[in-house]
Amino acid sequence: MIDSHAHLFEQYYGNDLTTLLQQLQETMEAVLVVGVDRKTSEEALQIAEKFDYVYAAAGIHPHKARPLNKKELAWFEQIGKEEKVVALGETGLDYFYENSPKAEQKKLCRQFLELTGEINLPLILHVRPAAGKNDAFNDIFKIIETTGRKEFDGVFHCFSGNSENAHKAIKFGFYCSFAGNLTFANDPELEKAARQIPAKRLLAETDSPYLAPQPKRGRQNRPDFVKHTVKKLAELKNLPFDKLSNRLKDNFFSLFCGKN
Ligand SMILES: [Zn+2]
Ligand SMILES: [Zn+2]
Incomplete structure (x- = not known):
């Protein structure tokens, strides 16, 4: 089983984190631990270096968005070279909570799209529109179209859009990752x-x-609960659970571990 996006940090799991990571070793083939700022990005890398099945992503969540200066960009470029860092992000546009100004979220997002193009890493995007709107999807596609890049690698994580948004994301080269909300x-x-x-x-x-x-x-969620979401996806796709599960595994490794 594969969990393509989890935040396994002490701030959430406290002293249970080590036990959890050891338990998951028995059942999970891969878990991508995703940083939401520089501190958690470093923590993600530390965990990934300790556990074979863990991979890391380094990013800044749209809740904490502000444009990066040169030094910070260099920091992300550097951490992106680490063997177990397989993506940058998450970053993106969250207009539901709008915890930071939209303009700052957009600038940061563009910076990460450009940087991942330069260093050839996938980008994990978090895109959540305001209630009843499609605003964040409209804006992210505008940014994607105007980066000057032709090809993209990455994922719209916790996908919450409609099928039109999904088709656009795929057309640009992204994957769509589904989370527990699909089972609600x-x-x-x-x-x-x-x-x-x-x-x-x-x-x-x-x-x-x-x-x-x-x-x-x-x-409290944990990576092995991903099976419930995979089960729901298998029902919707009318595919046997094991077949879909294997497909998701291949997708994960080709997106995140096909890196040079
Ligand atoms: Zn996340
Ligand atoms: Zn997110």
Whole structure:
């Protein structure tokens, strides 16, 4: 089993973190631990260096967005060279909470899109529109179209858009990763998107410690709960669980571990 996006940090799991990481060693083939600022990006790398099945991503969450100066950009370039750092991000546009100004989120996002193009790493994007709107998706596609890059590598994590957004993301070269919200009651638009995305462009994740899938909803999430989301995806795609599971594994390794 693969969890393509989790935040396994002490600030969430406290003293249970080491036990959790040891337990997961028995059941998980890969877990991508995703940094949300420089501190957690470093923590992600430390965990990845300790555990074979853990990979790391280094980024700055849109909640904490502000443009990076040269020194900070160099820092991300540097950490991106570490063997176990397989992506930059997460970063992106969160207009639902809008914890930082949209203009700053957009600038940071553009910087990461450019940097990952230069250093040839995938980018993990977090895109969440304001309630009832498509604003964050419209803006991210505008940014993507105007970077000057022709090809992209990366993923729209915790995908929450409609099928039109999914098609656009895929057209640019991104994967779409589904999280526990897919298992919550009845989101026909999201389910339709999941049905339409080709299996070779799908990933599954937990976004631990948040968003535990049904039937674990309300509990603290953990990477092995990803199976509930994979099960739901398999139902929607009308594919056997094992077949989809293997496909998701291949997708994960080709996106994140195909790096030179
Ligand atoms: Zn996110
Ligand atoms: Zn996340």
